[in-house]
Amino acid sequence: MNQSLNDSMSQSIIESMSQYFACIFVPDFPVEALLCAEPELRSQSLAVLEGKAPLQKVFAVNKNARRAGVDPGMTRLQIEACTGLVWRARSLPQEAAAHAALLDCAQSFSPRVEAAGCDTIVLDLAGLEPLFGPLPKIARALARRASALGLETCVAVAGNPDTAVLAARGFSGVTVIPEGKEAELLGSLPVEVLLVNSACVQEPRQLLETFSRWGIRKLRDLAALPDIALSERLGQIGIHLQKLARGATSRPLVTVEPPLIFEEEIELDYPLMLLEPLAFLLGRLLEKLCARLAARALATQELRLCLELQNGCFEETSHVGMGHPSRPDRAQARSFQRILRLPVPLLDSRTFLKLLQLDLRANPPGAPIVKIQLAAEPVRPRAAQNGLFLPPSPEPEKLELTLARIAGIVGDDKVGSLELLDTHRPEGFRMQRFAPEPFSAQRHRDTEKNNSTFLFPISSSSSSVSLCLCGDSSDDLVTALRIFRPLIDVVVTMQDGKPARIACPKNKEMQGEISWVAGPWRSSGDWWEQEGWARDEWDIAVQGETGIALYRLVRDRLDGRWILEGTYD
Amino acid sequence: MSSIPLVSTAALGRPVAAAVPAWSTLVLERLSAMPKLAGVTPASRLEVRATPQMVPSGIREIDALTGGLPRGCLTEICGPASSGRTSILLAALAAATQRQEVCALVDISDAFNPHSAAAAGVNFEKMLWVRCGHLYKPDSPQSHPSALLRAGSVTEKNKKIEKPVEQALRVTDLLLQSGGFGLVIIDLGDTPLKMARRIPLTSWFRFQRAVEHTATVLFVISQVPCAQNCASLLLKVSGKKLSAIGCQHSAKTSPAHSQLLDGLQVQGELLRSRLDRKPAGSVTAAFTTKVRAG
Numbered sequence: 034m035n036q037s038l039n040d041s042m043s044q045s046i047i048e049s050m051s052q053y054f055a056c057i058f059v060p061d062f063p064v065e066a067l068l069c070a071e072p073e074l075r076s077q078s079l080a081v082l083e084g085k086a087p088l089q090k091v092f093a094v095n096k097n098a099r100r101a102g103v104d105p106g107m108t109r110l111q112i113e114a115c116t117g118l119v120w121r122a123r124s125l126p127q128e129a130a131a132h133a134a135l136l137d138c139a140q141s142f143s144p145r146v147e148a149a150g151c152d153t154i155v156l157d158l159a160g161l162e163p164l165f166g167p168l169p170k171i172a173r174a175l176a177r178r179a180s181a182l183g184l185e186t187c188v189a190v191a192g193n194p195d196t197a198v199l200a201a202r203g204f205s206g207v208t209v210i211p212e213g214k215e216a217e218l219l220g221s222l223p224v225e226v227l228l229v230n231s232a233c234v235q236e237p238r239q240l241l242e243t244f245s246r247w248g249i250r251k252l253r254d255l256a257a258l259p260d261i262a263l264s265e266r267l268g269q270i271g272i273h274l275q276k277l278a279r280g281a282t283s284r285p286l287v288t289v290e291p292p293l294i295f296e297e298e299i300e301l302d303y304p305l306m307l308l309e310p311l312a313f314l315l316g317r318l319l320e321k322l323c324a325r326l327a328a329r330a331l332a333t334q335e336l337r338l339c340l341e342l343q344n345g346c347f348e349e350t351s352h353v354g355m356g357h358p359s360r361p362d363r364a365q366a367r368s369f370q371r372i373l374r375l376p377v378p379l380l381d382s383r384t385f386l387k388l389l390q391l392d393l394r395a396n397p398p399g400a401p402i403v404k405i406q407l408a409a410e411p412v413r414p415r416a417a418q419n420g421l422f423l424p425p426s427p428e429p430e431k432l433e434l435t436l437a438r439i440a441g442i443v444g445d446d447k448v449g450s451l452e453l454l455d456t457h458r459p460e461g462f463r464m465q466r467f468a469p470e471p472f473s474a475q476r477h478r479d480t481e482k483n484n485s486t487f488l489f490p491i492s493s494s495s496s497s498v499s500l501c502l503c504g505d506s507s508d509d510l511v512t513a514l515r516i517f518r519p520l521i522d523v524v525v526t527m528q529d530g531k532p533a534r535i536a537c538p539k540n541k542e543m544q545g546e547i548s549w550v551a552g553p554w555r556s557s558g559d560w561w562e563q564e565g566w567a568r569d570e571w572d573i574a575v576q577g578e579t580g581i582a583l584y585r586l587v588r589d590r591l592d593g594r595w596i597l598e599g600t601y602d
Numbered sequence: 603m604s605s606i607p608l609v610s611t612a613a614l615g616r617p618v619a620a621a622v623p624a625w626s627t628l629v630l631e632r633l634s635a636m637p638k639l640a641g642v643t644p645a646s647r648l649e650v651r652a653t654p655q656m657v658p659s660g661i662r663e664i665d666a667l668t669g670g671l672p673r674g675c676l677t678e679i680c681g682p683a684s685s686g687r688t689s690i691l692l693a694a695l696a697a698a699t700q701r702q703e704v705c706a707l708v709d710i711s712d713a714f715n716p717h718s719a720a721a722a723g724v725n726f727e728k729m730l731w732v733r734c735g736h737l738y739k740p741d742s743p744q745s746h747p748s749a750l751l752r753a754g755s756v757t758e759k760n761k762k763i764e765k766p767v768e769q770a771l772r773v774t775d776l777l778l779q780s781g782g783f784g785l786v787i788i789d790l791g792d793t794p795l796k797m798a799r800r801i802p803l804t805s806w807f808r809f810q811r812a813v814e815h816t817a818t819v820l821f822v823i824s825q826v827p828c829a830q831n832c833a834s835l836l837l838k839v840s841g842k843k844l845s846a847i848g849c850q851h852s853a854k855t856s857p858a859h860s861q862l863l864d865g866l867q868v869q870g871e872l873l874r875s876r877l878d879r880k881p882a883g884s885v886t887a888a889f890t891t892k893v894r895a896g
Contacts, residue, residue, distance in 0.1 A: 425704070426703075426782050427783060431782070434780075438776050442769050443733060443734055443769055447734070448732050449731065451716050451726040453716055453717070453720055461717075464731070467730045469727060510660075511692070511721045512686075513688035513715065514688075514715045515715065515791065515792065516714070551863055580682050580685070582682075582683045599713070602683060602687055602689065
């Protein structure tokens, strides 16, 4: 009974919302795509040029430039006379990134999203009211989310997708058109709105001239024309345009599933030669990437930085060379690639930036940079609930930064955790990345149960402490060997087949009569390979100034060399 | 002024507030009226420092003597070579990693032996090993003939090659500031005495301050006491004489190759413990333990 009631309620909610669609429109999209990378230009007059020099023409302008008299189609020579005008070359990769960001913004609200154009996204609002609130609130939230991604947008909500698109293109800011008032509100828009990026109209200029001859300026004029007469003169296209003007169309959404590709890039006008401005640009890219990932409720575990260099020349294997086919003047350009792998999924642009800075400081590209590409591999975010009584462990973000900083001090291969190799060869281990696994609560409970007798407060009298430590006995202790790295060559005097005296030319503390000796312990291995080894080990005690020192003395049976491997401590 | 005997009464630690509340209130009022003493907290109101939580060191005898290793404090173990310092270090490391705590070893002379640690039961997944023994020179932009990208201040820095002790101090600082480690060990065991004594006292104070109020045990092994007053617990260990070194067989009755090092006998002395509020040097006790050869 309850189930059926819930179903009917949700159905009614969906029905009440099913007629509403939102459209996100980015005016002057090429300009906005550039402003994403250079937001400081937003307050200035900006023109986007297209074409090869010197035949470049204005492709798009922002409001300030339009106010200054700059229009699309003007040549570069014409706009060079305008004072205070900034121009940039059109960047298709940045437009693609901005479009992807727009899709991410829409996807963060609804899974049913249509890409009506590179600058226009339509999304179905069915069922969103219980989640995000009333329609105006949803529209404002959409505009805010897009603004966080660096895009100034116009958002409109209407009962059908086409009306929402027209309202978004015609009205600035946030617009909500109630059901039944589509014709009334759309009526004030000019007819040009109908023909912008319209795929169904073959020759929009001719149609506009026709409307102009008929004296039709606004959509309400077109909506008021008689259907049959319009059909006789313009055909089906006329009827379709009139329906659009009345807000009476109805069509299903052509939904798209945007691929989970998170890439940002900047092509620089001038080559970068210092790390600080590069970090500034990387910070912007990372913020955008993180905002896009957050919009899709994702995190990343791998960042790929690709820097295109000017006349680069590399010998290191980590640098992957790639040509740039579209730019003949950069035929000698090489790319420098760094991959940042993280042990856990993270989503903190500051941490990423610091890690990249430390990595680039340790591994500089070595040539001026002309293009920056940054990509993030999306993964599900980490879902960990730490307990109050779990043992302390470093935060993954802080630990990564700390490890990167330590690697900058001692070297990459000198910090990490150990892995013992399956061999008896001395120094049979290798360093690996330190990534402590998260502690599971079950294991902790077991450990705590076993070690519960270990945790105790200090007694006021240490000499009278009497403890019973379960499972811990001093019989389990082992004598540690401290290794000399590098190994120390010594001269050994033999007597009765045993070492009787050692002398170390480099260290006078490590020489003298051997007062006690045990051995030899003979071992060998890897004889079937080129790097075979064979040795005799002796444990010796040498009386020194501070007391007796116990050493492990080794004779290499392959070359007859005597070495001190370490000291027992 | 009648305030002088009143102040001395409070300083003696008597329960002034409980015995004569009106008198105490009057004292506090007068104190606050004096501009110089307005910000002074009476001794009777000073907070008592919380007793640190103790964790086992992995050696029964040391735990019996000291109560374990204090969290949020600096523990120092000093002694000459072959005195058993590293064996104690490994025991503490094994105990901490078995408690699933993340540990870090700052190895100044790169003397850590993984096989000994594995025999002692150290869980390597929980241990960060920083090897400072090698002089590391960051990749200098000048090393590339075509290098143009550089970070202004790094160029000068690259010319300077750090000594292992300097590296270790910086690394320890980073680890302690990062937080979350259960045990941080600084191994000064093979560091020459001159270099170990040159470590400024301010560094030890900074380390002590960094671990204070945290769950981290800062553990230092060295040849001589280095941290001075910053060490809350100071143990001195020494190996026994040659006659006490265990052998399975006598040298006279068996050939040399049948003899093996059986282990060490380690003797320790508690030189300082600031945890039980006793003056330094007043606590003297000894422990003797035996460690078998790994």
